[in-house]
Amino acid sequence: MERQMLRATIDKLKKNGYLEICDVEVDPKYELGGVLKHYKNERPMLFNKVRGSKTSVVGALFGNREIYYDLLNVTHEERIAKFINAMMNPKPTKLLDKGPIMENILTRNIDLKSMLPVPTYHGKDSSSYITSGMLVVKDPQTGKRYVSVRRFQMLKGNKMSALIASPFLTREFQALESKNKPLEVAVVLGYDANLLLASQISSETYGLDKYEVDSALRGEPLELVKCHSVDLEVPAHAEYVFEGIIPPNKRELEGPFGELMGYYGSQAPHPIIEVKVIMHRNNPIFQTAFPCPQEHLSNGLIREIEVYSRLKALVDVKDVNVTIGGGYRFHVVASIHKKFDGDGKSAILGVLASSTDVKHVVIVDEDVNIFDHDEVEGAMASRFQADHDLVVIGGALGSGLEPSHVVRGITTKMGLDATKPLGDDCIKFEKARIPNFEKIDIKKYFPNIEK
Ligand SMILES: Cc1cc2nc3c(=O)[nH]c(=O)nc-3n(C[C@H](O)[C@H](O)[C@H](O)COP(=O)(O)O)c2cc1C
Known part of the structure; x- marks a missing residue:
């Protein structure tokens, strides 16, 4: 073996x-x-x-x-x-x-x-x-x-x-x-x-x-x-x-x-x-990788460590997703436990500074599953206001693997702070829950169902 x-x-x-x-x-x-x-x-x-x-x-x-x-x-x-x-x-x-x-x-x-x-x-x-x-x-x-x-x-x-x-x-x-x-x-x-x-x-x-x-x-x-x-x-x-x-x-x-x-x-x-x-x-096997984002997962996993370490010095970071759609290098979603009002913006700065490749970042609260695009979009829809929560940095260096940067020679970086506010307003963001939802065993209701 x-x-x-x-x-x-x-x-x-x-x-x-x-x-x-x-x-x-x-x-x-x-x-x-x-x-x-x-x-x-x-x-x-x-x-x-x-x-x-x-x-x-x-x-x-x-x-x-x-x-x-x-x-x-x-x-x-x-x-x-x-x-x-x-x-x-x-x-x-x-x-x-x-x-x-x-x-x-x-x-x-x-x-x-x-x-x-x-x-x-x-x-x-x-x-x-x-x-x-x-x-x-x-x-x-x-x-x-x-x-x-x-x-x-x-x-x-x-x-x-x-x-x-x-x-x-x-x-x-x-x-x-x-x-x-x-x-x-x-x-x-x-x-x-x-x-x-x-x-x-x-x-x-x-x-x-x-x-x-x-x-x-x-x-x-x-x-x-x-x-x-x-x-x-x-x-x-x-x-x-x-x-x-x-x-x-x-x-x-x-x-x-x-x-x-x-x-x-x-x-x-x-x-x-x-x-x-x-x-x-003997009987060698030839290894190949189709040139696509998925095959760069390993690179993204290393980038997740780098972003996580950066954020750890600034905020109470929970998890990091360097996403497939962004080629495992251009887009980051990070969740934080927000303790101070400026935490979302600090996190944006930390992520954008972690590598020239990072172009867009979304910061969310820890109750958002950052590996579920619908949940991230939901946070953007309900917790983000562009005039307060958007950070745009023009004229930055980007990546040669990304044509819109190659065409201009520079990149505009963007961060979205989709965290909810602290203090009294926080109550407006309480998520509606079904008591004991996690305990539901679906097979009890549909015995033949696969998943
Ligand atoms: C499937 C795959 C293909 C890659 N192809 C290249 C490539 O053609 N050229 C390149 O510079 N990096 C490529 N990379 C990224 C490098 O391997 C990676 O950035 C590595 O950390 C560079 O190591 P270094 O810092 O020692 O140069 C590829 C990564 C993967 C996972």
Whole structure:
């Protein structure tokens, strides 16, 4: 029985009835993505017959909040404390001499497109893309490890594009490039919920070894092995590792690519990876993620910790929802126990300042379920007055993933304080309740009803 990475994930999904298995042939060009999207990328799927390949493809693994909590062995209520604890107390990893990832080591005749069932998702995408590869690099000065999820455009032969949208990576690569030196990299496929979550922590903000945060999260050391040709460590139980270099002073066009918010990111020159070695398990499973908000849940969960921590310093925060509709980054709903009149506005300022990405925030009282859009809308309808309770901040920096910001170059941020007033007026907001409503057992009245 496997404990770490994709095979353990698939076992658990199967055991808990979450995995759909497709034995009908699907085309990796458009069709596979279309099937994933049918259930909004929230239903994990294993495709056993992918046209042109003998390799199975798995997708939509980490896009549903309930399933993701199950894979992390955490409840909604526990999540923030558990994630903060893992970030504050990283634990050592374990380096093994050998691991299943070393079952096959290919060093010659690498042709990525013909060897892998890499999907193409949207009509105007420039190529097929590895959409959820875990990029592993090491700081050559300090030896510190960095892991993050990126997309990789398939190019000819052993080449793929590397989209380096990280301040650390950009700096590191530019320093090496100025000395005409390559950057060693590995791209990992076949990871699990813990490693994905850890990978979403910002290196620029926290500077953590994300492998060690992963060990703390999973409650046992993450098992790693050394790469075959580069000085990097990778998960011993992963499915694929692509080892190689980013050569200095080489660029190829990347994009267009249909990104998470459903718009095409534009074409631009980007560095490339030359893959020198592929390690893979026997009967490897190719992991993909449709580019959509749902697959960015892991990123949103980390953002929820960040917003929560900000708010904790300002108000009595109860819970935070970084919402799917806002791509798990642009929209926040937070509930607070309001103690002072200014708490709603303080909370708005705290949330908007937590990240350049956050664009709109709604603050509600703790009696509102922030994961129920109808309840949030109800609070906006009944507790919010725009001339008093709206905060608008123009001319702010936004996100390049959001076209209305890209068009203007700046963003207008907005906060809605939908909390009820304190004091005597509070009585007007008492919610009507049915006594003992929670105790009603509906099966008593309709014995055959399912739910
Ligand atoms: C499915 C998925 C795909 C992602 N694709 C990209 C990408 O193509 N480029 C990118 O810069 N970040 C991407 N991200 C976000 C980064 O992985 C994330 O911001 C990470 O924390 C960056 O780590 P760093 O601070 O060490 O650079 C993706 C995240 C997920 C969950």
